[in-house]
Amino acid sequence: MLRWIIFIAIYLILGFYALQAIKTTTRYPWVYYAFIALSLLVLGNFVYQFTVGEEPGRVLSRPKSYAFGLLLTMLTFKLITVLFLFSEDIFRLLAGAYAKIFGSAKEFNLPQRRRFLSLMALGIAAVPFGALLMGMYKGKYNYKVLRYEMEFDDLPEAFHGYKITQISDVHSGSFDNREEIEYAVDLVNQQQSDAILFTGDLVNNKTEEMYPWKNLFGTLAAKDGVYSVLGNHDYGDYVPWETPEAKAKNLEELKDLQREMGFDLLLNESRYLQRGTDRIALIGVENWGKGGFKKAGDLDKATAAISKDDFKILMSHDPSHWEEQVIPHDYHYHITLSGHTHGMQFGIEIPGWIKWSPVKWRYKQWAGIYEQGGQFINVNRGFGFLGYPGRVGIWPEITVITLKKKSLT
Incomplete structure (x- = not known):
């Protein structure tokens, strides 16, 4: 049970982080909600297939296999996006600290995220995301x-x-x-x-x-x-x-x-x-x-x-x-x-x-x-x-x- 809790927590944290890139690139709330819904649906299906819905006597039944494939696809998208955002956040943290210590800023503030970098992160993450989906649809045959x-x-x-x-x-x-x-x-x-x-x-x-x-x-x-x-x-x-x-x-x-x-x-x-x-x-x-x-x-x-x-x-x-x-x-x-x-x-x-x-x-x-x-x-x-x-x-x-x-x- 503890492993499931840790796994779900990491998955949700990565999702929250990736959501910041989406919010930076678009003003349409339905895009945020669609991403959240898809992310939760993939997670819920994976947890269900590997717990309550597990088929006895087999390592990976077809439903479990697809649940794993979809989870892998979503995690790949999130990880690549987070990699870009985390790199930027280190820069933002250093810039905010520099402004506070050596500049005229009275309070510590992080600079805003750059929309261009978020767009780049989402664009690059979309490539393996699409490839993994296509691999399940066509690539295997x-x-x-x-x-x-x-x-x-x-x-x-x-x-x-x-x-x-x-x-x-x-x-x-x-x-x-x-x-x-x-x-x-x-x-x-x-x-x-x-x-x-x-x-x-x-x-x-x-x-x-x-x-x-x-x-x-x-x-x-x-x-x-x-x-x-x-x-x-x-x-x-x-x-x-x-x-x-x-x-x-x-x-x-x-x-x-x-x-x-x-x-x-x-x-x-x-x-x-x-x-x-x-x-x-x-x-x-x-x-x-x-x-x-x-x-x-x-x-x-x-x-x-x-x-x-x-x-x-x-x-x-x-x-x-x-x-x-x-x-x-x-x-x-x-x-x-x-x-x-x-x-x-x-x-x-x-x-x-x-x-x-x-x-x-x-x-x-x-x-x-x-x-x-x-x-x-x-x-x-x-x-x-x-x-x-x-x-x-x-x-x-x-x-x-x-x-x-x-x-x-």
Whole structure:
């Protein structure tokens, strides 16, 4: 209860502060009242959804997710506005003190707020405010197909031109628009790849979240099949269960569901992709992540049936696994495919110019392709969304990788 009181108090103080900028820029009282009403409505909805209206057994239901998204939007607007006003208030305080001590002023008075600065604060704050709203409305389904060509000296010749489509982080429990998801699944199939690889987090928490989408994702098809691994959310670790048996049953149901959809689920296992007498090894590990995430991945077990000299593609949900265990491993993993970060669903990307997201402070490899010692990793930005029900600047991704043999290019 104390945390709620502190949170509400801070929210209201920020709102009162931001209201001063609005009052400085307009004389119309209805604008003040509209801002107050909207601010209180967002706060009230958030408090309701996360207390009285909380849906049992789920971390973030759709109503809770949107309540969080709207609160984040409003807080961002207020914080940016307050940052400008606070800076100005420091100047006003110093100017008032100077006039009192060294000037002719008999009483201490603060200079009036400058309308120009308040307008600037509101204008700048409106940009992320609008972007976050648009991210919830359109950005989360703004699918992008990102294409890469990767060249290797030791790629078997028969696999020159071999095409892989990677998707990751479906998070089906967050979906709220079937038409958009149907479009995205069709977009994956349109790539006509030799193999489709899914790198984990099919659900947010429970297998039942995927039931409405089972038949749709069952239409994913590729010449050599659809392969998958588990992500940290697939184990059901983030919701309470009545018994350990119920949690274990949920995981088994998720594994069965993937197989029913035609996914070849790799649980610390390997498969060979064959072209004539040539082959490449496809390895899939269970989730392994540093920083408190589940560590069920076992590289040694997953590679027990393959040769050290094979060309290898590894599917591992969490990119932190790459530097921690994959690179130092005795085997050379030519390509690792991961997801997990979502690119934080927020950032700025201008190809060839800038790629930035706050998630870079948590993960060194957070989006796109990285290389170390001749070993590569691609971190997919994710197919779905979680928490904030939108995306800004970091769009949902379908990755298409074409393998090339250097001597044949």
